[in-house]
Amino acid sequence: MNILRRSHSFTQERVGSGSAFFLELPKKNGKIKNKQKKLRIWETICTFANDIYKEMEQTVFELELLEEARDFLKSQTKEIRGKIGYNIRRVQKGERDKELFKKLDGTDIWEFRTIYNKVCYRLFAFWDSDINTLVVATHGLVKKTQKTPPNEIKKAEKLRKQYFDNKKQ
Numbered sequence: 001m002n003i004l005r006r007s008h009s010f011t012q013e014r015v016g017s018g019s020a021f022f023l024e025l026p027k028k029n030g031k032i033k034n035k036q037k038k039l040r041i042w043e044t045i046c047t048f049a050n051d052i053y054k055e056m057e058q059t060v061f062e063l064e065l066l067e068e069a070r071d072f073l074k075s076q077t078k079e080i081r082g083k084i085g086y087n088i089r090r091v092q093k094g095e096r097d098k099e100l101f102k103k104l105d106g107t108d109i110w111e112f113r114t115i116y117n118k119v120c121y122r123l124f125a126f127w128d129s130d131i132n133t134l135v136v137a138t139h140g141l142v143k144k145t146q147k148t149p150p151n152e153i154k155k156a157e158k159l160r161k162q163y164f165d166n167k168k169q
Contacts (some may be wrong), residue, residue, distance in 0.1 A: 059092045061133040066159060069123060072140035076121070083116045084123065104148060109156045111148070112137070122148070124156035128163070136163060 065073070073081050091101040091112065103110050112123040120143035128134045138159040141152055 058094070060094045061092060061127075061135050063088060063092065063125075063135050063137060065137045066139070066163070068139035068159070069137035072123070080114075080116050080121065084112070084114045084121055087114045088112055088123075104153060107153055107157060108160065109138075109153055110135070120144075122152075124152065126156070126160045126163075128167075130167075136160075138163075 073084065076084070087100050090097075099113060101110060101112055108126055110125045110127070112125060114121040114123075121140065122143050123137050123140040125135045125137040128136055138156045139152075141149075
């Protein structure tokens with residue numbers, strides 16, 4: 001283990017969007033370059049990981065669950081709720097994947113999509129951009145067919161209309 005001494009100093013270099021710090025050690029027998037390179041690489045990796053972590057903490061939108069969406073999630077097992085929550089957080093962090101969050105054709109309704117043990121779970125939602133950026137989840141279902149049932153889309157549209165009508169009052 002190296003002990004830092006007063007003769008040691010740090011230098012900083014710009015690397016991509018971040019910077020890397022590395023320790024300058026006194027030169028001995030030409031081996032210093034490898035130590036400097038290893039320290040620089042390690043510090044660059046740490047800086048990069050820190051940048052990624054900061055980006056992951058930011059959310060693109062907030063999520064509000066209406067009563068029916070909460071009831072749907074409560075009716076699922078802990079493992080299923082965990083998987084649905086995990087996928088929602090991925091989308092909230094900015095991941096764009098139609099397998100996770102997709103707009104339904106011809107409507108203002110979106111669906112959070114989760115597959116767990118070969119079973120498809122859907123949580124319907126819509127955007128409310130009046131208050132920051134908010135996604136409101138209306139209700140959910142366990143999907144048994146390839147096509148989303150039209151009556152479920154109509155139900156989500158009805159809940160969306162009620163939400164905005166109540167908001168005006």
